[in-house]
Amino acid sequence: MSVPELLPWLNGDWGALWGHPGGLPHALLLAGPAGVGKREFAEAVAMRLLCEQAANASRACGECDSCRWFASGNHPDFRRLIPEADVEEIESDEAPPKAEKSDKxxxxxxxxxxxxxxxDFVYVGSHRARGRVIIVQPAEAMNPSAANSLLKILEEPPATVYFILVSDSYRRLLPTIRSRCRMLPMSRPDAQSASDWLAGRQADASKLLGVSGGMPLRALALVEQGWGKLVAALQxxxxxxxxxxxxxxxxWEALLKNVEVFAMEDLITLLQEWLxxxxxxxxxxxARFFADAEAIHRRLLTRTSIPALFHCYNQLQTARPLANHPLNPRLFLEDLAARYLATFATPRPTR
Ligand SMILES: [Zn+2]
Incomplete structure (x- = not known):
């Protein structure tokens, strides 16, 4: 596995990490938006660290015992610290969903x-001589006692133990944790390299780049979750x-019912992006999010005004905290729908 080949926009980050004069830190914090490729990057770093033949900064060999164990998910010197709720998803090797359905x-x-x-893993010696690697993902999922417990390890890390923390929102981490890590902000792909990369994999996903915040791995995950049809129907x-x-x-109700990874909060996000x-x-x-809806946008713009659009946007913002637990979901949707439609009943100002 080679990050430069897999995710070309992270090429520079990969070089910066291995070329750092201080060497590799005991705690690395990979920060960046969902779908930029942090997880793939973290795994490539772990595999490279554990590889028994890699002699330089380039990549894991992919052939030694260590690389083979890693690829099969059985490396004795590798651990992954993830929320229980994510275990299945990680094992099924899919990128993170946009919002999870709650599973109590x-x-x-x-x-x-x-x-x-x-x-035991951290303080007892490694199986192979290379060291031990722990990926914490997402790091902001640690509750305060977990974070404090990790902090104790990070304060005096054993010589050959490497932590790789992966975070969509690193500001939510304890400052004390952050200060123990070297942060590597992941570079975002530009629009062209994102769509080039997707074109070779899943061309339909290019249409979802906008609602994915320009993050190709997120667009790929969303297309697998049925968001291609969802976005077309929503438009x-x-x-x-x-x-x-x-x-x-x-x-809206039909979309919420039929698309598994699509919650009320996602609907509000998409409506706000639309506005x-x-x-x-x-x-x-x-337009940034729904680039291929230009004809619809132009038609709608003859029916409304900028202040009316802002007003509706703000109303959605106010409704957002209620979205996960509305008293009556159907009434909640009707109320949102009425507010949206009212935005286009406003006569356009003539002055
Ligand atoms: Zn190897």
Whole structure:
């Protein structure tokens, strides 16, 4: 596995890591948005660290016993600290979903017991001579006691133990943890390299780059979760502003029901992105999230005004905290639909 080949936009980060004059730190913090490739990068670093033949900064050999164990998920000197709720997803080798459906049985936190359970691994010698590697992912999932427990290890790390913390939102980490890590912010791909990369894998995913924040691995995950059809259906529903709120709410309800990894909060996010596109289409002539909806955007813009769009955007922001547990989901959707449709009933200012 080679990061430069897999994810070309991380090439520079890879070189910077191995070329650092201080060598590799005991605790590395990979920071960046979901879908930029942090997990793949972390695994490539771990594999390279454990490889028994890699002599320089380039890559793991992929052929030694260590590399083979790593690839099969059985390396005795490698651990992954993840929330219980993510275990299945990680094992099925899929990129993280946009928002998880809640599953009350499994914790979405990394718990203190999981960190304590590492102590034998950390403090007893390694199986092979190369050292031991622990990926903590996502690091912000550690609850405060887990984080404090990890901090104790990071304060006096054994010589050949390497922690790789992976975080979508590193500001949520304890400052004391952050200060023990060397942070490597992951470089984002530019629009061209993101869509080039996707073109060779899953061309449909290119259409989802906008709603993925330009992150190709996230777009890939979303297309596998049925978001291609979802976004097309949503665009069509939002383009019809002559329907009543019941029918728009029904369209949303159907999407929420039929697409597994699509929650009410995601709907609000997409609606806000849609409104933000209308605003920037009007002001700057381009859209960021739904780039291929230009015809619909242009038509809708003849029916509304910038202040009305901002007003609706703010109303959605106010509704967001209620999105995960609305008292009555159907009424909640109808209310959102009514507010959205009202935005396009406003006559355009003539002055
Ligand atoms: Zn190797």
């Amino acid at each position: 049985k499994k914790s979405s936190q990394i718990l203190v017991g999981q960190v304590r359970a590492l102590s 069509a529903a939002l383009g019809d502003v002559d329907q009543d709120e019941m029918s728009l709410a029904s369209a 933000s596109d209308l605003i920037s289409r009007q002001i700057a002539g381009r």
